[in-house]
Amino acid sequence: MATLYTPLVDGVAGTAAIFNTVFQELEDSFLANPGAWGPITTWTTLGSDQASITLSGISGSYKALLLRLLIRSTVAATTDTLLIQPNADTTSANMYTRRVQWNTSTTLAVQTASGSGLDLGSILPGASALADHFAPIDFFLFNYASASLPKQFMYDGYTHVDDAAADMTRHFGGGVWKSTAAVTSLKFLPGTGSIATGSSYALYRLS
Amino acid sequence: MSQLFFTNVQSGVGNPKAHFGQEVFNPVFVGLEQGAFYQSGYYNISGWTTLGADSGAVTISGISQIWRHLRLVGLFRSTQGAVVDNMFIWLGGATSLYYNSFRWHNSAISTISGAGLSARIAANSAPANHFSPVILDIFNYQSTDVHPFLLRAYTHGSDTDANMTAVMSWGSARGAAAVSYLQLTCSSNIKSESMYALYGKDY
Numbered sequence: 001m002a003t004l005y006t007p008l009v010d011g012v013a014g015t016a017a018i019f020n021t022v023f024q025e026l027e028d029s030f031l032a033n034p035g036a037w038g039p040i041t042t043w044t045t046l047g048s049d050q051a052s053i054t055l056s057g058i059s060g061s062y063k064a065l066l067l068r069l070l071i072r073s074t075v076a077a078t079t080d081t082l083l084i085q086p087n088a089d090t091t092s093a094n095m096y097t098r099r100v101q102w103n104t105s106t107t108l109a110v111q112t113a114s115g116s117g118l119d120l121g122s123i124l125p126g127a128s129a130l131a132d133h134f135a136p137i138d139f140f141l142f143n144y145a146s147a148s149l150p151k152q153f154m155y156d157g158y159t160h161v162d163d164a165a166a167d168m169t170r171h172f173g174g175g176v177w178k179s180t181a182a183v184t185s186l187k188f189l190p191g192t193g194s195i196a197t198g199s200s201y202a203l204y205r206l207s
Numbered sequence: 208m209s210q211l212f213f214t215n216v217q218s219g220v221g222n223p224k225a226h227f228g229q230e231v232f233n234p235v236f237v238g239l240e241q242g243a244f245y246q247s248g249y250y251n252i253s254g255w256t257t258l259g260a261d262s263g264a265v266t267i268s269g270i271s272q273i274w275r276h277l278r279l280v281g282l283f284r285s286t287q288g289a290v291v292d293n294m295f296i297w298l299g300g301a302t303s304l305y306y307n308s309f310r311w312h313n314s315a316i317s318t319i320s321g322a323g324l325s326a327r328i329a330a331n332s333a334p335a336n337h338f339s340p341v342i343l344d345i346f347n348y349q350s351t352d353v354h355p356f357l358l359r360a361y362t363h364g365s366d367t368d369a370n371m372t373a374v375m376s377w378g379s380a381r382g383a384a385a386v387s388y389l390q391l392t393c394s395s396n397i398k399s400e401s402m403y404a405l406y407g408k409d410y
Binding site for chain 1: 249250251255280282311313314334336337338339340342359360361362363366367368371372373375402404406
């Protein structure tokens with residue numbers, strides 16, 4: 001087994017060996033049971049606007065991925081769309097999304113079967129939305145490591161454009177990325193603008 | 208909590224750990240071990256299971272009562288001769304539980320009562336190899352009264368609008384027992400290569 005902690009050095013005869021035995025048992029148990037859900041990347045906050053972000057080098061060792069975003073667009077409008085491209089793929093025939101959106105003025109269920117990415121719809125607040133209001137989004141991707149199966153996803157999110165009930169929108173949905181290639185990177189970008197400064201993100205694993 | 212993996216320090220002649228008071232050190236070690244699990248928040252109770260053959264029912268039994276909440280995650284498909292099928296999830300396998308939920312199914316909303324939790328999943332006539340993701344959160348599963356839940360699912364029955372379905376439902380299951388096992392059924396069999404895992408959450 002690994003020894004990642006710093007072993008105690010004996011001060012009094014026998015004491016170090018006794019404690020180190022227990023520490024080693026604890027460390028072995030942590031490594032054998034690292035927790036089923038955990039971070040792949042650190043939680044990162046943008047210091048400047050970015051056209052897109054790509055998380056690459058994703059290990060195929062897990063069962064599913066969770067991309068968690070707190071994100072906003074620079075588009076000169078109240079909202080912008082969000083596209084997610086596994087392996088930076090832009091093949092329209094691979095992209096299927098069912099989006100459901102609801103606020104007090106609109107209930108919308110839309111299928112998107114094309115586009116340059118998996119289209120989560122108008123989920124991003126734009127530059128005309130209230131300042132500092134970012135959209136929280138959870139995006140689950142299943143079967144991502146398979147080299148033979150299509151990849152299913154589900155997502156949840158919320159958009160707060162302003163304080164009027166008609167401009168507070170709940171989102172959820174799912175879909176399929178039809179490619180059978182294993183996913184080793186995830187790229188996300190707004191449909192029109194850039195990802196605004198202060199947006200943040202992290203990638204998690206399900207084991 | 209919880210599940211312990213290290214060997215407790217014990218008193219006793221001949222035990223090298225006995226030089227130190229177990230009542231002093233064991234709480235520290237327990238805290239360290241719990242801290243490691245808290246970093247992820249979820250513990251995989253069942254491991255990931257992939258069905259090797261079509262199955263009339265999937266049962267996850269012997270669920271320890273040491274967690275605060277449960278989360279079931281899976282990819283499912285039915286062998287029913289249709290585009291989609293309903294999969295029912297019974298908490299404790301008890302049809303006597305009273306299920307009461309609000310379901311948001313694409314743009315349609317409805318209330319459902321009396322049946323198990325239902326998630327629409329892809330069936331035999333759906334595109335090959337398309338399994339339906341399901342995430343079910345069960346809160347207060349140790350309670351002998353009310354088990355609130357939140358279920359999310361997506362079904363790709365075909366590439367056309369009518370058969371791409373996103374579902375979110377929430378509600379409660381009421382009964383007189385804690386949840387110690389889950390049972391999943393559908394109109395026909397749950398298809399081989401469906402897979403699932405059950406997680407425990409400690410806070």
